[in-house]
Amino acid sequence: MKLSNSDLMQNSVFARVVDRLVDPLTGERLRFDHDRFVSETSSYKIVAGVPRFVENDTYVRSFSMEWITHNRTQLDSFRGDQSSEDQFVKKTGFRPATISGKLILDAGVGAGRYCDVVSKWGGDVVGVDLSYAVDAASMTFRDRKNVWVIQADIANLPFADETFDCIFSIGVLHHTPDTKAYFLKLLPLLKKGGVIAIWVYPNSRDYLDRKAWVPFVNKIPPVMFYKWCRWFVPYLGRKKDSRLVGCIAKVFPCSQQGLGLENDILDTFDGLSPKYHGVHSPEEVREWFVEAGLTNIFEPSSWQTCMQGTKR
Amino acid sequence: MRNDLEMEVRPGRFGPSVLLVSVYLIIVGFWLVLTKRISAPPLGKLLKSYFRRRYRGRLQAYLPEQGKCFISPVPSELISDAEGTSSITLLEDGVPLPHGHAAHDDIRTKGAGRYSHWGPQVFFSASDNSNPMTNRKVYEIVEL
Numbered sequence: 452m453k454l455s456n457s458d459l460m461q462n463s464v465f466a467r468v469v470d471r472l473v474d475p476l477t478g479e480r481l482r483f484d485h486d487r488f489v490s491e492t493s494s495y496k497i498v499a500g501v502p503r504f505v506e507n508d509t510y511v512r513s514f515s516m517e518w519i520t521h522n523r524t525q526l527d528s529f530r531g532d533q534s535s536e537d538q539f540v541k542k543t544g545f546r547p548a549t550i551s552g553k554l555i556l557d558a559g560v561g562a563g564r565y566c567d568v569v570s571k572w573g574g575d576v577v578g579v580d581l582s583y584a585v586d587a588a589s590m591t592f593r594d595r596k597n598v599w600v601i602q603a604d605i606a607n608l609p610f611a612d613e614t615f616d617c618i619f620s621i622g623v624l625h626h627t628p629d630t631k632a633y634f635l636k637l638l639p640l641l642k643k644g645g646v647i648a649i650w651v652y653p654n655s656r657d658y659l660d661r662k663a664w665v666p667f668v669n670k671i672p673p674v675m676f677y678k679w680c681r682w683f684v685p686y687l688g689r690k691k692d693s694r695l696v697g698c699i700a701k702v703f704p705c706s707q708q709g710l711g712l713e714n715d716i717l718d719t720f721d722g723l724s725p726k727y728h729g730v731h732s733p734e735e736v737r738e739w740f741v742e743a744g745l746t747n748i749f750e751p752s753s754w755q756t757c758m759q760g761t762k763r
Numbered sequence: 764m765r766n767d768l769e770m771e772v773r774p775g776r777f778g779p780s781v782l783l784v785s786v787y788l789i790i791v792g793f794w795l796v797l798t799k800r801i802s803a804p805p806l807g808k809l810l811k812s813y814f815r816r817r818y819r820g821r822l823q824a825y826l827p828e829q830g831k832c833f834i835s836p837v838p839s840e841l842i843s844d845a846e847g848t849s850s851i852t853l854l855e856d857g858v859p860l861p862h863g864h865a866a867h868d869d870i871r872t873k874g875a876g877r878y879s880h881w882g883p884q885v886f887f888s889a890s891d892n893s894n895p896m897t898n899r900k901v902y903e904i905v906e907l
Contacts, residue, residue, distance in 0.1 A: 656802050663800040667791040671784055679784040682775030692907065694813050701847040702792050702803045 464575045464599035467554055471614045475504050475607040488609070495609075501589045504603035511582040511626065513673045513724040518562040518584030520677070521717045522591060525564040525710075528571075534710055536568045543619050543648035544751025544759045550574040553616035558605045558637055559623025563588035563598075570598045574617075577610075579603050605633055612639045618647045625651045625729035631739050638743050641762045647745070653755035654730040661704050661722050662730055668723040680720045685712060731756055804847040812842055818851075822885070822902040825895045831874030831888040832867070833895050837904055839883040849880035854903045855890055880904075 472481040474490035481488040481495075488495045488502060495504050508515045523529035527536055539545065551573035557566045560578030566588065569576050578588055578600040585602040592598040603609060605620070606627070618641050620634075627633040630651055641647055652658045668676060687705055690696040706718035733750065736758045740748045745760030775781070795801045796809070803809065822835040843849045844864055853860045855876070862869075865877035867886055874888030885904065889895050895902060 660801040660803075663795055664791070668788075671787065675780045675784055678775060678778075679781050679788075680775075682777055682781045683785075685775060697850055697907070698809055698813050699792075701809065701842060702796060702801065703788065 461596060462599050463596045464554070464577055467575055468577060468599070468610065468614065471611045472609050473611050475603065475609045481609060499586060499589065500593075501585050502601045502603075502609075504601060504607070504609050505581060508582045509604075510628075510726045513669070513720075513726075514561065514580075514626070515583035516673050516677065517717060517720055517724075518582065519587045521713065522562045522587035524562075524713045524717050526562065526567045526591065527564075528567050530710075535564045539565050539568045539621070541752040541754050542621050542650040542757040544749070544757075545569075545617065545619065545646075545648060547572040549646070550617065554614065556608075556610075556615045556618040556637070556640060558618060558620035559626075560584065560588050560600060561623075563591050563600075565619065565621055566592065566598060566600075569619075570595050573597070577601065577615075579605060579608060581605070606636045608636075608640060610640050613642045613645075614640050616642055616645050618645070619649065621650045622652075624649060625731065626725045626727050627729075628727055630729040630731060634739055635743060638745075638762065643762055645762050646759060647762070648751065648757070648759040649736070650754065650757040651736060652728070652730045654732050655755060657704060658728075658730045662728050664704060664723055665725065665728040669726055671724075673720075673724055676724055677720050680716050684716045684719050688712065688715075733758075802846065804842045808840065808842060808846075811840065812850075815840070818904070818906040820904060822904065825902075827894075827896075828871070828886060830871035831892045832871040832886055833888070834884045834886050835902070836883055837880065837885050841880070841906060843880045843882055845882045850907045851880050851885070851904045852907060853878045853880075853885060853887055854901075854905060856900050857903075858890075860887070860890060 469483060472488060473479060474481055474493055477490060477492055479490040481490050486497055495502055525535055527533055550569055553574050555569055555574040555576045557576055557578045560566050560580045561584045563578060566576050566578045575597045578598060580602060581604050585600050589600040618637050624630045624633050634649060684705060687696055687700065706715045706722060708714055708718060733756050736756050737748060740758055740760040744763060746763055747761040749759055751757055751759050796803045796806050818838060818841060825833045825835050828834045841851060852863065860876035860878055862877040865879050867879060870877040870879060870886050870888050874892040876888060876890040878885060878887035889898055
């Protein structure tokens, strides 16, 4: 089933942002023209109900593959638990009262793990992703009128300044070419008094080890590496008492999050296949917030490198 | 929903492509360990751990560290969390304590059976936060 463009017209988030849309390249006002958005100089197609502000998924093909394949693995609505909601609260400090009725930007929506939480809390969410994960998210949320998904680069988003009440980006910015620069690009989109919360990879041992592996693993074609993960992660689970497997586990960073086998396969693939894998200290992240002139800066939990701040 | 980007979700099988990726990753793994680019244990220690008998032994001496935390020496050939991932389980009167690989601050402040194998020592707390020097409980480590 594909989404039609008439679905777009019934979306309450679209109705809320349609007057705030601008050409991501020139900043000119965008006009909705039934099957595309047009400015004086450019035109952006809407395909399967998803506006496309980029030509393709450039450097995030591995994410396109993993989220289309695992479009439900981490979503509370399909898991029947609150694992993503718990993580969302810890990493952002947001609560339903902070979110309800507000216009929210999910920068790096993926399959919609946290978008799912925010929309259930009553927020109007714009989910943005550079990858074709938007197709998975758009299908998942096709019946939720408070979610609108677009494909765009978070460094060049098609929104006028001061559009959003809240912005969050969890586990995304470190997969861009420059974590800090991409964080700073989000800030103009936040209204005065609006709140931004991010979580990026910490510079702890696990993540530093993965950083050493990534340049080698991301040379493997994603389909081959995914097949390998599908074989290796269950094998590791079955043979965890084996000496050999014990030795391998001390060297190879394999995910074991306690959220089920499919999640561990997904997370092992996710952690080692991207092109970019930045790691940052909590002090460094705080410094970005200070440099950006944000106030009320704090770490919502002891989860390293999560930070929240308010725009003056 | 299915398109050309969707990958097959079925039990993994050991085929040619899995073998090829495994060989490649083994080579990369050896190189990362030898050049110390990852926090894995030294290769010699890793190989020895594969061939020697699994360790099991009683903790002999306890020293108070801070708060609810006590320390006790363990054999240095065991791979600890300081250089990789420790494979030991700490038993209290034969029952595994619940929280291995715990943060040292949590062991000191929360206790309740948290422990960490770090270097040639184990940092631990009793399950009831009592003093292991006087509580008459037996503490043993078992390498898995």
